[in-house]
Structure formats: structure tokens, C-alpha cells
Amino acid sequence: MLSEAVVSENNEAIAIYQQMLKVNPNSAKAHFLLAKFQLFNWYYHARNQLVGAKLKQTGLNHLKIATYLYQKQGDTVAAAKLEKVYSQVQKETNPVNWVFPEWRYVDVKLSTQ
Numbered sequence: 001m002l003s004e005a006v007v008s009e010n011n012e013a014i015a016i017y018q019q020m021l022k023v024n025p026n027s028a029k030a031h032f033l034l035a036k037f038q039l040f041n042w043y044y045h046a047r048n049q050l051v052g053a054k055l056k057q058t059g060l061n062h063l064k065i066a067t068y069l070y071q072k073q074g075d076t077v078a079a080a081k082l083e084k085v086y087s088q089v090q091k092e093t094n095p096v097n098w099v100f101p102e103w104r105y106v107d108v109k110l111s112t113q
Contacts, residue, residue, distance in 0.1 A: 013037050028069035032082065035062035036100055039085075043095050060089060070101075077101070 017034035020027060038059030046052035063086050070079040078101035085098045 014041075026069060028066045028073060028075075028078075031062045031066035031069060032078075032101070035059045035066060038062065039089055039098075040095060043092075047092075056089070060086060063089070075101075 014034060014037050017030050017037070020030040021034065024030065036059075038055055042052055042055040042059055046055050063082055067079045067082040067086065070076075070082065081099055081101045085100060088098055
């Protein structure tokens with residue numbers, strides 16, 4: 001029951017980030033956070049299921065887009081961290097070792113960048 005609640009909450013978050021990307025497809029933060037949710041869902045809930053491979057690939061695609069967008073914005077630290085996570089996911093390392101960029105406060109006026 002608890003894991004169903006976690007998956008449900010993650011699905012709601014995924015839907016929110018997908019909606020954010022419809023509004024702003026160039027949001028590095030939305031791509032990064034969507035990838036993070038999808039990859040955690042893949043690893044903890046779907047890794048050994050048929051849907052797992054697609055979930056993993058979709059998460060990796062969003063991670064790659066986020067990396068590109070962060071590089072384009074000049075945030076090489078975030079881009080480097082995401083590149084490392086990308087490599088770790090491909091090797092299927094435990095997510096405990098994944099180091100995502102820290103959450104940063106972004107002024108509402110700048111959130112569309």
C-alpha cells in the first residue's frame with residue numbers, strides 16, 4: 001500500500017513536470033526533475049518489468065536534454081553532475097550514488113529560462 005502511494009505521488013509530480021514542459025519546452029529544471037522522477041521510478045519500481053526499459057530510456061532522454069540546456073545556460077557544474085548521473089544510470093548503479101544538482105532558488109521572473 002505504501003509503495004502504491006509513493007508511485008501515485010510520483011505520477012502526479014511527473015504529470016506536473018510534463019505540463020511545465022508543454023508551457024516551456026526549454027526548461028532545464030523541468031527536464032531534470034522529470035528525469036529524476038522517471039529514473040527513480042524505473043530503478044525502484046519498474047526495473048524488472050516490461051515497462052521499465054521505456055521508463056529508463058525516457059528518463060535518460062530528459063536527462064540528456066537537461067544537460068544540454070544547462071550547458072547552453074553556462075551552468076557547467078549542473079551539466080557535469082547530470083552527465084555523471086547519466087553514466088551511472090546506464091551502468092544501473094544504485095541511486096544512492098546518483099548526485100543530482102542541488103535545488104536552487106530561482107526567482108519567479110527567471111523560471112522560464
